[in-house]
Amino acid sequence: MAPETRVPLAQLREFITIAMTRLGLPPQDAATVGALMAEAELQGSDGHGAIRLLPYARRIRAGGINLHPDIKIVQERPGMALLDGDNGMGHLVMKKAAEIAIEKARTCGVAWVGSRLSNHAGPASLYARMPMAHDMIGMYFAVGNANHLPPWGGLDMLLSTNPIAVAVPGGEEPPVVLDMATTVAAYGKVKAKAQRGEQMPIGWMIDRLGQPLTDPKRAEEGFLMPIGGYKGYGLALIVGLLAGTLNGAAMGSEVIDFNKDDTSTTNTGQAILAIDLSAFGDVAAFKARVDKLVREMRASERMPGVERIWLPGEQSHDRRAANERDGIPIGPALLQTLDRFAQDMGMARLQDT
Amino acid sequence: MAPETRVPLAQLREFITIAMTRLGLPPQDAATVGALMAEAELQGSDGHGAIRLLPYARRIRAGGINLHPDIKIVQERPGMALLDGDNGMGHLVMKKAAEIAIEKARTCGVAWVGSRLSNHAGPASLYARMPMAHDMIGMYFAVGNANHLPPWGGLDMLLSTNPIAVAVPGGEEPPVVLDMATTVAAYGKVKAKAQRGEQMPIGWMIDRLGQPLTDPKRAEEGFLMPIGGYKGYGLALIVGLLAGTLNGAAMGSEVIDFNKDDTSTTNTGQAILAIDLSAFGDVAAFKARVDKLVREMRASERMPGVERIWLPGEQSHDRRAANERDGIPIGPALLQTLDRFAQDMGMARLQDT
Numbered sequence: 001m002a003p004e005t006r007v008p009l010a011q012l013r014e015f016i017t018i019a020m021t022r023l024g025l026p027p028q029d030a031a032t033v034g035a036l037m038a039e040a041e042l043q044g045s046d047g048h049g050a051i052r053l054l055p056y057a058r059r060i061r062a063g064g065i066n067l068h069p070d071i072k073i074v075q076e077r078p079g080m081a082l083l084d085g086d087n088g089m090g091h092l093v094m095k096k097a098a099e100i101a102i103e104k105a106r107t108c109g110v111a112w113v114g115s116r117l118s119n120h121a122g123p124a125s126l127y128a129r130m131p132m133a134h135d136m137i138g139m140y141f142a143v144g145n146a147n148h149l150p151p152w153g154g155l156d157m158l159l160s161t162n163p164i165a166v167a168v169p170g171g172e173e174p175p176v177v178l179d180m181a182t183t184v185a186a187y188g189k190v191k192a193k194a195q196r197g198e199q200m201p202i203g204w205m206i207d208r209l210g211q212p213l214t215d216p217k218r219a220e221e222g223f224l225m226p227i228g229g230y231k232g233y234g235l236a237l238i239v240g241l242l243a244g245t246l247n248g249a250a251m252g253s254e255v256i257d258f259n260k261d262d263t264s265t266t267n268t269g270q271a272i273l274a275i276d277l278s279a280f281g282d283v284a285a286f287k288a289r290v291d292k293l294v295r296e297m298r299a300s301e302r303m304p305g306v307e308r309i310w311l312p313g314e315q316s317h318d319r320r321a322a323n324e325r326d327g328i329p330i331g332p333a334l335l336q337t338l339d340r341f342a343q344d345m346g347m348a349r350l351q352d353t
Numbered sequence: 354m355a356p357e358t359r360v361p362l363a364q365l366r367e368f369i370t371i372a373m374t375r376l377g378l379p380p381q382d383a384a385t386v387g388a389l390m391a392e393a394e395l396q397g398s399d400g401h402g403a404i405r406l407l408p409y410a411r412r413i414r415a416g417g418i419n420l421h422p423d424i425k426i427v428q429e430r431p432g433m434a435l436l437d438g439d440n441g442m443g444h445l446v447m448k449k450a451a452e453i454a455i456e457k458a459r460t461c462g463v464a465w466v467g468s469r470l471s472n473h474a475g476p477a478s479l480y481a482r483m484p485m486a487h488d489m490i491g492m493y494f495a496v497g498n499a500n501h502l503p504p505w506g507g508l509d510m511l512l513s514t515n516p517i518a519v520a521v522p523g524g525e526e527p528p529v530v531l532d533m534a535t536t537v538a539a540y541g542k543v544k545a546k547a548q549r550g551e552q553m554p555i556g557w558m559i560d561r562l563g564q565p566l567t568d569p570k571r572a573e574e575g576f577l578m579p580i581g582g583y584k585g586y587g588l589a590l591i592v593g594l595l596a597g598t599l600n601g602a603a604m605g606s607e608v609i610d611f612n613k614d615d616t617s618t619t620n621t622g623q624a625i626l627a628i629d630l631s632a633f634g635d636v637a638a639f640k641a642r643v644d645k646l647v648r649e650m651r652a653s654e655r656m657p658g659v660e661r662i663w664l665p666g667e668q669s670h671d672r673r674a675a676n677e678r679d680g681i682p683i684g685p686a687l688l689q690t691l692d693r694f695a696q697d698m699g700m701a702r703l704q705d706t
Contacts, residue, residue, distance in 0.1 A: 076634045077462030079432035109430030111462040112628065119423050137599070154662050155652030167589045168598075176594060178587040208655045227581025234531040234665035237521045237650070241529060245521075245642050246490070246633055252646045273626075275465065279430045280599055293605045298588070300507030303563045309507050312587035 005335055006327030007350060011324060012050065013038035015338075015353040020055055022345050023060045024067045029092055031198050036091045036122055041155045041328050044319040045123035045179075047188040050350075051334060052122070053257065053341060060126040062262035065119060071096055079108035082247055083115045090121030091093070094270055101274040105136055110281030114271040116249040118259060121341075122146050123268060124165035125179035125313070131274040135266035135283050140165040141243040143246040143251055145258040145266060148187050148224045152233040159251045161224060162239035165312070169277075173289030173294040177313025182236040183224040190219050205220055263342060358688055359680030360361075360703060365403065366391035368691075368706040375698050376413045377420045382445055389444045389475055395680050396531075397478035397672040400541040403703075404687060405475070406694060408611065415615035418442060418472060421634040424449055432461035432616060435600055438616050441476030447623055451483040451491070454627040458489055462632030467624040469602040472500045473611060474623060477518035478532035478666070484627040485522040490637050493518040494596040496604055498611040498619060501540050501575055501577045505586040508561055511605050514577060515592035520666070522630075524640030526647040530666025535574045535589040536577040543572050597622035 017034030021027055035205045041049030059065055069088025081100050085093035097113040106109035121127065124140045131138035144160025151158060161181035167175045185204040193200050194216035205222045207212040213222035226232025244251035249269025256266045277283045298309050323329070329340070335350065342349045370387030374380055394402030412418050422441025428432045434453050438446035450466040464638030474480065477493045484491035497513025504511060514534035521529045538557040538612045541702050547569035558566040558575045566575035579585025595603035602622025630636045651662050663690070683691070688703065697704045 010435070077460070077629075079458075079461030080463045080628075080632050082633050097445055105432075108432030109460050110433045110463065110465040110626075114633065119615050130580055137595070143640070151650040151653050151662050151664075153659035154650070154652035155656060156522055158653060160648060164596075169593070169596050176590065178591045180581070180584045181586060184581055184584075207657065210658075228533070228537055229583050230663075231533045231537075231666075234533060237529065237665065238521070239532045241521050241643065241646070242490070242519075242628075245646060246630075246643070248634060248638075251642075252649045253368075273463075275433075275595075276430070277599075279433050280428055280467065281601060285601075286599065289601070289604075290594065293590075293594070293598060296605045297504040297507070297511060298375065300504050300511060301590035302507055303561065305505035305563075309504050310583075312583075312590060350609070 003060060004329040004331050005351065007330055008327050009038055009042055009324060011353050012041060012328055012350065015055060016050065017055070018347050018353065019341070019345060020236060021203045023057055025089070026068065029089065032095060033091045036095065036126060038125055038328075040122045042323050043123070043125070043316045043319055044323070045125070045316075046125040047186070048328065050338060052120075054337065056075040056251060057341070058260065063341050064263045064265070072102070077102045077283065079104055079110060080112045080114075080256035083113060085115050085117070086270075087117050087119065090119035094121040094127045094272065095119040097132075097272050098127050098274070101272045102131050102134050102136060105131070105274035105276040106134075110273070110275050112271060112273045114243070114247040114269065116267060116269050117245040117265065118249070118268040118270055119266055123166065123179060124163040125177050125316070127270075127272055128165035128167040128179070129175070129177060134176055135169065135277045137169070137275040137277065138167045139164075139275070140270065141239045142270040143244040143249060143255065145256070145268060146187075146254050147257065149226055149233070149236065150223055151237070152230040154227070155189050157223065157231070159236045159240065160255060161241065162169070162236045162290045163210060164235070166241055169287060170294060171284070173291045174311070174314055174317035176290065176311055177316065178292065178299060179313070180238060183226055184225065184232075187224060190224075194219065243271045247271070283317060289344050334352050357682040357684050359705065360683055361680050362395055363416060364389055365394060365703065366679055368703045369406060369702050372410070372517040372694070375700060376410055378442070379421065382442065382618045385448060386442050386444045389448065389479060391681075393449050393475045393479055395673055395676050396478070396633070396669050397676070398478070400539070401476040403683065403691060405473075407516050407690065412611065412615045417616045418619070426453070432457055432464045434466045435464060436471070438468050438471035438621075440470050440472065443472035443623070443661045446471040446698070447474040447480045447481075447625065450623070450625050451480050451627070454625050455484050455487050455489060458484070458627035458629040461562065463626070463628050463642055465518060465624060467600040467622065468595070469600040469620060469622050470622055471602070471621040473621060476532060477516040478520065478530050478669070479522040480623075480625055481494065481518035481532070482528070482530060485528055488630045490520065490522070490628040490630065491520045492589065492628070493590045493599060493623065495603060495623040496593050496597040496621060497607065498609070498621060499540075500608050502536060502579055502586070502589065502612065503576055504590070505579070510539065510576065512586070512589045512593065513608060515596065517588070517592055522640060523647060524637070525669035526644045527664070527667055529643065529647065529664055530669065532666070533578055535585045537580055537585075538577065540577060543569050546633075547572065576595060596624045600624070609618040
């Protein structure tokens with residue numbers, strides 16, 4: 001097997017930006033999407049990075065994305081806004097949503113911006129992280145773009161793995177960044193197990209009788225398990241109500257499976273909350289408290305065999321730093337896929353960009 | 354065994370109010386605490402209802418609660434406030450917090466109120482539900498008052514089962530109310546298993562080697578399992594950062610175990626978020642969307658043996674209605690405890706109130 005290739009962030013960003021431009025996005029929008037997709041790859045969210053170029057391209061070519069959206073505020077109060085994404089790329093909608101939330105939180109202390117008629121926007125933490133640069137906590141909720149779980153005890157797949165992300169800035173310590181699906185395992189992990197011919201651990205999936213399903217090749221016969229059983233079902237539903245139903249976006253049976261349908265408007269809903277630290281008191285004092293807490297967790301006595309206690313987002317933070325220094329690792333399979341994609345688009349390969 | 358006694362809501366409220374007055378709370382504060390504790394019992398949160406009279410009384414007598422607190426706003430912006438609870442009863446602090454959040458959300462669309470120097474306030478859903486009467490969504494976070502879990506992979510109990518509650522009003526359907534600890538089982542459930550001499554299912558607790566612990570009599574040797582493993586650890590930490598650290602309240606090793614210490618100021622932190630539905634569009638249309646979604650979940654095809662699919666908060670909603678009609682069931686053990694308590698306080702028994 002060929003070794004992985006390391007690509008500088010700027011090169012990956014440029015490659016995706018060129019691809020997006022060729023697909024018809026205006027240059028500035030292409031650059032925004034390129035920067036955010038490359039950042040997803042930088043932080044190790046590889047399921048939401050360069051690999052997504054292909055399904056995005058497929059949907060754009062099928063006419064399922066509005067390349068010239070009029071992304072606008074349709075409802076507004078001092079501490080909130082509702083954005084209509086006009087079926088544009090989700091990255092554009094949510095970047096704007098984050099900017100509005102940050103701006104409004106400066107005045108109100110806290111601000112919430114929801115979206116409808118948006119689209120898949122990449123990893124949740126990308127947007128939850130944005131307020132941190134302004135000394136704010138970020139919180140992000142989204143309705144996923146394919147339903148993989150039924151209500152607890154049910155068989156109809158009516159819920160997605162609706163993610164929650166929260167980012168809390170530290171001082172000297174890395175930020176605490178939680179980015180989690182409301183299922184035990186993400187569907188991508190199941191696919192990876194199938195590719196490697198491995199069995200899944202008990203607890204990832206159940207079959208239609210409620211029994212553990214461990215053969216990933218039979219994944220279509222079962223469902224992802226929500227975390228904590230009925231609790232995760234409740235969380236997935238609540239996240240969907242906040243990010244979807246509240247905004248008039250798709251939820252439940254209205255969710256379009258973007259793996260199977262490239263043309264229907266997904267009407268994706270998301271929400272972002274920004275909390276301005278300075279509204280609560282001294283920012284440096286807050287960050288010092290976060291640092292103290294982080295160090296306390298890390299210094300806990302460990303179970304036998306546990307080498308280190310990690311904070312949420314810490315591994316991703318380290319990966320981000322390493323990838324900025326050494327370049328972003330692109331595995332041989334992904335590189336081959338991107339090569340074919342570049343050829344197909346009549347553009348230079350990633351390595352030659 | 355004696356059958357359970359059914360007590361009208363007003364009678365339980367009166368009993369607790371009298372008790373609180375005798376313990377030294379001003380009459381209006383005693384009435385507020387009485388009403389909220391009785392409401393906890395009404396909705397079936399029996400772990401947070403009348404049973405708490407005893408530990409509250411113990412703490413009050415030990416001087417661990419300020420009976421005449423000056424609960425005041427110490428930080429404020431149009432969409433947020435930070436309340437200093439002055440070590441008063443948590444119910445008083447969080448009722449005021451909810452009222453401020455509701456008032457501010459009317460103007461800003463969304464508002465967040467945090468607390469510090471508060472105390473245990475009963476079930477999370479009690480406060481998340483408050484904004485619903487004003488056509489708002491409520492969200493509540495709290496730092497629990499005893500640490501029961503270590504960071505993932507660790508052995509030092511640095512985290513509580515920090516709960517999250519969210520309440521979303523429906524139209525004709527009951528509201529969707531999620532109220533969950535970030536552990537698979539609450540510690541009260543473990544105690545109940547021990548009392549009944551039953552084993553716990555695998556997944557509730559682990560021992561210091563990370564192995565399943567199923568004997569509830571050995572509970573002191575192990576830890577509660579967070580939901581979804583490291584995900585629940587992340588959630589418990591994030592909830593604590595939002596409800597505790599952000600407000601300058603206790604978190605991590607600063608948390609006082611209120612089962613073992615009646616005098617130290619707990620410096621409990623909580624937070625409530627109110628989201629005004631009318632800011633997002635037509636309220637009736639939103640409620641109709643919630644109803645549609647609720648019915649869709651309920652109508653899902655079911656696994657064999659599953660009689661009904663429940664929505665989060667639906668069972669509690671039914672119980673609330675039944676208890677309003679038939680009176681609140683008080684089991685013989687609790688009644689005996691309350692009888693002794695009444696005798697000790699020199700006040701009429703619950704049944705004679």
